[in-house]
Amino acid sequence: MKFINEYRDASVVKEYISELHRITTRPWTIMEVCGGQTHSLVKNGIIGLLPDNITMVHGPGCPVCVTPLHLIDKAVYLAMERNVILCSYGDMIRVPGSKNSLLEAKANGADVRILYSPLEAVTLAKQNPDKEVVFFAVGFETTAPANALSVLHAKREGIKNYSILTSHVLVPPAIEAIVNDQTNIVQGFLAAGHVCTIMGIGDYYPLVEKNKLPIVITGFEPVDLLQGITMLIKQLENGENKLENQYSRVVKPEGNPEAVKVIEQVFEITHRDWRGIGEIPYSGYEVRKELEAYNANVKFDIQLEKAEESPDCIAGEILRGIKKPNQCPQFGKRCTPLNPLGAPMVSSEGACAAYYHFSNVDVLV
């Protein structure tokens, strides 16, 4: 696999590991923002190779984990009670709502489909004109263009039985919220490469300047992550606060203007509830008013009772990097992927699930 294997090269990894051991003189706590990065760190056993005085904490960049309970309840309700074909990305369907997950709804007869692309949902709507098709539009800036494009496609083709249930969240406001939290322990961030591929890097300069924290935009393969960590540690050791781009082979400073244009055509910025964290102002997308015929929230007027999270789940502290999954008293005991108390134990990008599936607990403690 050209352009992947080079970034999994054991000898290059070894060089970065020895460099990190050489340059790290003090304890540092850094956060990888994206769940895909958490997954890669744990799956490749990178954490166990780092110097003891580098602590990696895992950020909120797991879209499935931060999708609020009431939206999952809405999706389940639509699938069960309103006879819709509810389409979703794969890892969303096992996440527990207050009563059911979409997977359980499917087992109870609801028409829930796992798709790789929202454009497939538009095709489904075309093929099933007598049914409503709803796509559960979850994700960060990364999935927003495809989800937005599905709305534009439906509009262009005059498809009226298609809508999206939006739970889009944005990375920069989340970093801001973590930094401003009184309990914050994070001293530097690895920002999510994929998000910047779409949005560019402009939004991150003010974050660095205002908060005096270094940020390195980083990719997802082992060499990417280790190079990103090395760049960040160098800045921390030198007392610098710069924005750097490790993932420059993919991330252009201006991002992908075409994709941004599509996002702006369909979405507007709104306040969003983050599961486990609470409301963050101006931290998400909602379908624009002029396209509200494609907004499932408007199309189906649903008033569900607001459900409470399990009091035993510390997802909020996990997602803000205050605690690690294995510091939760319920981890691996009452809370497992088969019987999750909260979303981070379900999604493969969730920090709790990553620890549960891949971690040699002795290495990580």
Next chain:
Amino acid sequence: MDANIKMQLSCPMPKFDFDTINLGHGSGGVLTHKLLSSGVFDVLKNDQLNQKHDGAIFDLKGQLAFSTDSYVVNPIFFPGGDIGELAINGTVNDLAMCGAMAKYLSLAFIIEEGLRMETFWQILDSIKKCCDKAGVQVVTGDTKVVEKGKGDQIFINTSGIGLVHEHARIGLSSIQKGDVLIVSGNLAAHGIAIMSKREGLEFETDIVSDTTNLNFTVEKLLNKFGLDIHFLRDATRGGLASVLNEIAKDGSQGIDIRQIDIPMEEQVSGACEMLGLDPLYVANEGVFILVVKKEIAKEVLDFLKNDENGKMASIMGSITDQHIGQVILESSIGGKRVVNMLPGEQLPRIC
């Protein structure tokens, strides 16, 4: 049916009065009789089946193994095989993993009404070819038809009886500390071949299923290495990771494996990357895991590499008395992690 994977029929389809299977074909009446006598019995004919008893009567001398499995794959035709082939190879291989050479099979169909007769015939034809290749006979069977919507085209169950090889002592209790783990071939081809043809997920690829019968390979291994082969298991549903976890947990052993020594076709690993799937959990239909005595591991490997079912075989790890119940993988970059069982079906990730 995909025209590309339509097989050459070895025997022509007889003229039936119906183009599709209907409820009457499972009623036990005239239609059932016709389907069986001018269809199934004729294709699979052998001395046992020709008796037309309710069951098969036979003599077998020696220690016996008995196994059963049901096949519900979707799509029923996929690159490199079909549901009929899986149904024969699957049970033949389950017996082989017990150290037994399959002799007789039962074959039961649950058909959803509306299945095209031509499709059924294709499946039957491929069952016949697989039986001949594996040297087994179908000696009893059953056909049921369910209403439209109550099934998914066709489900098949096969059970099999096999004679255990005289030098076979295959079981979790035979595994010893220091034993070596060998994987017989490239991983994950079957699961990815199936996925490449699933509705809503079709993508262009040359990847074909690895479905095949492993009984002769195992027989030759046991002839040569006998008691030094401690454990065998085919890495079907749940993939390699599930087999290793079964050995670690049910056998109270620790397992160390090296990612770099797990063989995989470039195309398959690329597809797994694209689909967000971990190949360790993807199903195989012609790959098996061997746990063998350390001293003969290299010899077994050489032997396998000369067998048609073991060309890509690789020594991938060993049994340890450390971390009992856990499978630890050394990643290609030298990090270590646990390989766990999957808590459900593997789901593609968002991004």
